[in-house]
Amino acid sequence: MAAPLSNHEVNWATPIPEMGEGPVSVEPYVSPEFFQQEKQKIFRQTWIEVCRADMIPNPGDYQVCPMEVWDSEIIVVRGKDNQIRAFHNVCPHRGMKVIRRDHGESENFQCGHAQVLICPFHGWGYNLDGSLRPVMGEEYFDPIDRDKVGLLPVTLDIWNGFVFVHYQQQPAQPLREFLGGLADDMEEYPFDTFTHIARYSARAKCNWKAAMDAFHEAYHAATLHGASIPEAARLPEGSVPTSARIYGPHHSLSMWASPDFRPSPAAVAAWKYGQSFSAGGEMNLPGANPSNDENWWFDINVFFPNFFCDTGPGWYFTYNFRPVSENETVWTMDIFQIRAETCSQRIAQEHTKVMLRDIVYEDLSTLEQTQEMLASGLLKELMISPSLEVAVRHLHATAVEWVEREEG
Amino acid sequence: MSAALPEGFADLSRFGPRWFGDTEKERHRVRTNSERDDMVDLYNTILPRLDEICAELDQHPVDALPQAHANLLNLALSFMEVSLAVESFDGAPKVPYGFDTERWEVHF
Numbered sequence: 001m002a003a004p005l006s007n008h009e010v011n012w013a014t015p016i017p018e019m020g021e022g023p024v025s026v027e028p029y030v031s032p033e034f035f036q037q038e039k040q041k042i043f044r045q046t047w048i049e050v051c052r053a054d055m056i057p058n059p060g061d062y063q064v065c066p067m068e069v070w071d072s073e074i075i076v077v078r079g080k081d082n083q084i085r086a087f088h089n090v091c092p093h094r095g096m097k098v099i100r101r102d103h104g105e106s107e108n109f110q111c112g113h114a115q116v117l118i119c120p121f122h123g124w125g126y127n128l129d130g131s132l133r134p135v136m137g138e139e140y141f142d143p144i145d146r147d148k149v150g151l152l153p154v155t156l157d158i159w160n161g162f163v164f165v166h167y168q169q170q171p172a173q174p175l176r177e178f179l180g181g182l183a184d185d186m187e188e189y190p191f192d193t194f195t196h197i198a199r200y201s202a203r204a205k206c207n208w209k210a211a212m213d214a215f216h217e218a219y220h221a222a223t224l225h226g227a228s229i230p231e232a233a234r235l236p237e238g239s240v241p242t243s244a245r246i247y248g249p250h251h252s253l254s255m256w257a258s259p260d261f262r263p264s265p266a267a268v269a270a271w272k273y274g275q276s277f278s279a280g281g282e283m284n285l286p287g288a289n290p291s292n293d294e295n296w297w298f299d300i301n302v303f304f305p306n307f308f309c310d311t312g313p314g315w316y317f318t319y320n321f322r323p324v325s326e327n328e329t330v331w332t333m334d335i336f337q338i339r340a341e342t343c344s345q346r347i348a349q350e351h352t353k354v355m356l357r358d359i360v361y362e363d364l365s366t367l368e369q370t371q372e373m374l375a376s377g378l379l380k381e382l383m384i385s386p387s388l389e390v391a392v393r394h395l396h397a398t399a400v401e402w403v404e405r406e407e408g
Numbered sequence: 409m410s411a412a413l414p415e416g417f418a419d420l421s422r423f424g425p426r427w428f429g430d431t432e433k434e435r436h437r438v439r440t441n442s443e444r445d446d447m448v449d450l451y452n453t454i455l456p457r458l459d460e461i462c463a464e465l466d467q468h469p470v471d472a473l474p475q476a477h478a479n480l481l482n483l484a485l486s487f488m489e490v491s492l493a494v495e496s497f498d499g500a501p502k503v504p505y506g507f508d509t510e511r512w513e514v515h516f
Contacts, residue, residue, distance in 0.1 A: 106513060198432060199515035202507060227504060228496050266491035269458050343465035343473070343481050347458070350488035353432065358492045361506030 006237035008256065010387050013291040014181070014245045019397040023381035028399055029207040030375045035326035037403040042305050043069035044167040045402070046249075047175050049307040049320060050076055052334075053084055053161050055111070055196060060128060062117075064089060064099050064110040068324045070167055074154050075099055075117070079128040084158065086165050087130050087151035091119035098126065098151065108201040108330050117151070126151050159183060161191050162309070181247035182301060189287025189311055194336035198353050200360070201332040206367035208306060208323035209395055210374065211331060214363045215308060215319060216300050216391035218255055224366065228359045229278075231261050243291035244390055249304030249398045251391050254289060257297035266351055274340070274348025275314035277355045283313035302391060304398055314338050315352050327371055333360060412476045413483075414464055420457075420483060423450060427486040428479045433514040435482070435489045440509050444499030447490040454487035 028034050050065045062077035073089040075098065089097050098119045101110060116133065118125045125133035130151035138144065155166040157175035160183070164175050176183065204211060214220070221229060222236040232238055241253040263271065263278045270276035275283065288311045289296040298312035308319040315337045322330040335353055340346040373379070384393045413421050427450060429435040439447065454461070461484050468477050493501060502509050 264495045344462035361503035364507035
C-alpha cells in the first residue's frame with residue numbers, strides 16, 4: 001500500500017447522512033428510464049439557477065435559456081419596473097418561439113435587448129411583463145381576454161443576485177428555504193462587488209451527474225492536472241479536502257492550499273499585481289472558508305441539482321450542468337472577479353481566468369470518454385471513496401433518493 | 409487596429425496586431441492557432457518587461473486607455489493567454505488531451 005496521501009484530516013463540519021456503503025450503481029448514469037424519472041422528480045421539483053441578475057442590468061435586457069429538462073425554453077427578462085421575470089419562450093397564438101435564433105448564434109444561450117417582445121411569425125407583441133399588446137387584425141379573432149392570454153410565466157426568485165426558476169407554479173419550498181444551510185454559509189460573500197469576466201460553454205455527450213462528478217473532488221488533480229498544475233502532482237495531499245459539509249441535498253468542500261506550493265513565473269507576476277487562481281491567496285472574504293480551515297484555497301459549493309458556485313480569494317466561478325438526455329449535457333462556466341482598479345490588476349486577473357480555463361479543458365476531456373465506456377455496460381458499479389469522493393457519492397445517493405420518492 | 413505602442417515599447421510592435429486582440433475570444437483563437445516558437449518568443453520577451461509595462465499602463469485609468477496603451481495592455485493579456493501553454497504544455501497551442509477547442513465556446 002502506498003504511503004498516506006496527507007497528514008491533514010478531513011473536518012466533517014456537519015452531520016453526514018446515510019449514503020450507503022460500497023460501490024455505486026452505474027445505471028443512474030446511463031439509463032434513459034432513470035433520466036425520464038429525473039426530469040419529472042428532480043428537475044421539475046427543484047429550483048434551477050439560470051443566470052445572475054446583473055447579467056441583465058437594464059430594462060429590456062434578456063437571456064434565453066433552453067430548459068431541455070422541462071421540454072421548454074425560457075426567457076429571463078428585466079422589466080421596465082426593474083423586476084426580473086421569466087416566461088416560456090412560446091407565443092400563445094400558434095406556438096412559435098417569441099425569440100428565435102439566427103445562424104451562428106450560440107445554441108447554449110442568447111442574450112439580447114428589446115423594448116417589446118414580438119413573435120416573428122405573425123407579429124403578436126408582448127410587453128416585458130408578459131402582457132399582450134394590440135394584435136394586428138384583432139377584429140378577425142374571437143374576443144381575446146387579456147387577463148388570460150399573455151406569455152406563460154415561470155416561477156422565479158433571486159438569492160444573492162442568482163436567478164433561480166422553478167417548473168411548478170407553487171413550489172413545495174420557497175427558494176431560500178430550499179437553499180438551506182449552504183446558502184447560510186455563503187450569505188455574506190460579496191457577490192455584488194464582482195465583475196463577470198468570462199463565460200464558456202460546451203455540449204458534451206455525458207450524463208449530467210457524471211459531468212458534475214469531474215468537478216467536485218480534488219482526487220483527480222494530481223493526475224489529470226499533472227501538466228496544467230504540476231504542483232498538484234508534486235503535492236498530492238491536495239487531493240484530500242480540509243473540510244466537508246452536507247446540507248440536505250447540497251454539499252460543500254474546502255480545498256487545501258499547500259504552503260509549499262511553488263507558483264510558476266506567470267503566477268508569481270500575477271500575485272505581485274493582484275490575485276491569481278494558483279494557491280497562495282491571503283484575501284479573507286466573509287462567506288468563504290466556513291469551517292475556518294488553515295491553508296484554505298477555495299470552496300467547492302454545489303447546490304442540488306446542477307449548480308456550482310466555487311468561492312475563492314478575490315474570484316469565484318459558477319458551473320451550470322443542463323441535462324439534455326441521459327448522455328448529453330450542456331456545461332457552462334462563468335468567472336467573476338473583484339473589479340480591477342488598475343491595468344496591472346487587470347493583467348493579474350487574466351492569469352486566473354486563463355489558468356482556470358486551461359485546467360477545465362482537462363476536466364472536460366474526461367466526460368465523453370467516461371460516458372462512452374459507462375454506456376458500454378461493461379461496468380455495473382463504480383468504486384467511490386467515502387472521503388475523497390464524498391460529493392460523488394452524495395450526488396448519486398440524492399438523485400436516487402429523489403427518483404425513488406413517491407409521487408406528490 | 410493601429411499597431412502603435414507607447415514610447416519606450418516600440419520594439420514590441422513586432423507582436424502586433426496579431427497579439428493585440430482586445431477580447432479573450434480573439435486572444436484565445438490566436439493562441440490555439442499559433443506555433444510553439446511564436447508563443448515562447450512572446451512569453452520570453454514579455455515576462456522580463458512586465459514591471460515596466462505595468463508601470464506605464466498604471467499611469468492611465470483602466471477604462472480610458474489611449475489606443476497605444478490599449479495595445480500594450482492586450483499584449484500583456486496575450487502573455488497571460490500563452491503562459492500555461494509555454495510553462496506547462498511544452499508550447500502546445502491547445503491543452504494536450506483537452507476537450508475539443510472547436511466545440512468549446514468562448515462567449516466574449
